[in-house]
Amino acid sequence: MTAHPPASEALAERFRPIFARIAARAAQREQERELAHDAVTWLREAGFGALRVAPALGGLGASVEQLFALLVELGEADSNLPQILRAHFGFIERLYAEVPAAQRERWLRLAGQGAIFGNATTERGEGALGRHRTALTRDGAGWRLDGEKFYSTGTLYADWIVVVASRPGDSDPVYAVVPADAPGVERVDDWRGFGQRLTGSGTTRLRGVPVADEQVLAIPRQAPTSMTAYFQLCHLATLAGIARAIERDAAAFVRARTRVYSHGSAATAAQDPLVQQVVGQIGAAAYLSAAATADLARGLGDIDRLREQGVPVPGERLDELELRVARAQVGVTELVLSAATRLFDIGGASALDEDRRLDRHWRNARTLASHNPVIYKARALGDNLINGSAPTYYWSVGVKAA
Template identity: 45%
Template structure:
């Protein structure tokens, strides 16, 4: 029996949006100040926890909302429009929720109850430095009463805000790749806010150090059992971030145009908010944001189908659904990145030099979109899409980054 059996009817999308809109609006109000002063959004993520947003995909029986994947990513775009940092900071959390949702009931139940109660997970997968492709320095060692984790991760998105860390490692005794779900509230875990990127600066993406960190038996999961559409899922979060960045740029520039009283002698000779060329710029960017959102939601439908086939016991149907989900998320990422980068850059054509004022921080939308678009280079996604179209080559579901020689 799987957790699928505990699901009630999918909730109403309009009701979910009405439920979380006040929280998103509150988050948006402080986004500019957080950007200017580099304030990590601990409080705002707390609001999402308290509102039940972090338990969106958790079944109702376990304290969640029982939302579909399309609903999750629809709402994530809304959250990203309010603050792209916070949407991305929850990337690892929602991925671990999804993994435990797909798992057999006996394995997933303890975690879904925790997530339904508001506990949050972060991410600890990537290693930097001398690690070679295919290697993992972080090790899990069996001990009498559980397991010990030692190692270091970077790009630990969201971990600084989290109760648990979804950590990729290998067992020291067998060499088997595993997921260790590590509690953050222990002396053996150190989290550093040392991410230095020019965008997405408040995602808590930095270093995590494990020094004899403890892991309970229920927190060790063979990587081979990880939910198959995980790569599509991770990319969909970035797709949502990109769509949200584009929408936020349109929102903020629209407000600046609405307020603007200064015009140009070689313009339309009217107030800027009625200048047809300016309105065209804003309208074009709005269309880009709309298309980025639509692409993300279409890919989310493919991921939802992959979730459904994971519960149905038809291996062939599940294989086909996972291929479709991976290709859809890649296509949405390639298209969404292009659309978001154009929207967040071209909106400046609706204003003048004053739009470059650091106090407005309108550049943050482009910086955030550019940073999100740089995850998992787009050139490889384009090649994968082309290789499948021409040669029928299946996409690679899991990849690693590391040092190469030659």
């Protein structure tokens, strides 16, 4: 990376016109379930995916703090987009945090050239907890990748897919990075969640996909890591963006509204103190969500700068950050879901018009809150506060052995 990131104002000038262009059709894309290929292309062409790549490798050299500030703005424009790119930015950050320097440059250079990375991690069905049925097996001088994944967020838009697989002789899963158009790769648009509908979070099938040695990254999964906090902070930035969109849409709806109720409190909705109170509460939720995101991004940025200086990151520092992110995830999720519900207190039946798609804010926030269920973050936080338990960094989904 670089010790001298670009000016935040320059980054804003570069990307805000694209965010505005994305926002202009966000409700329509949602209404028609039109995948956001155009929006991803605009961002790619402007270098958004290369934000965290050093200029020497073709990127913009942005800091962690700058990245998350822009993700909040992108989430305000259309919350599908930061979720689509979550795996991409997570892979870039993993290269810095967990991958030896000798293995990084190839992938960073590709990102600097505009490549987008998607994910294929989670498997459906009755697989054992903590195990991956997707397998990487030796095939001549290279490897063969076979399996099926779901929740492959961003992969429909990606040039490369980061696949988590089991490999003989490895106690931990490995990451196989394969071209999205490689022989044997099939990407299916079958995500049917009621929110985040355009993220491409469906099935990825892998049948005899050829993988070279240099496409395999073996990363130990025992020590504390900043990556858990990083991926959760991507969700928080998206939620903060949704809160800003709720604030924007609430104020615009009330400003333009001429109909009132006979038992209302003013001649117009804009002058009604009850409506003003609701919009003010929504604005407070948006502020607190963005402030929490910015605070945690500074924590991650400090850790990134320690690594850049070659200074070991203390485990206590990672524990503290992980617990702070858990607090924010619990609090911000409740704030944003409440704001998305209160949005409908400012108007009558016209606020329910499907052409407005105001319901997308609640649906999208609810979907983000369900990806890594908030109740388990709250439980882990409570266990720490009561019993001093350490945070859990590595999760998996599956069926527990009897």
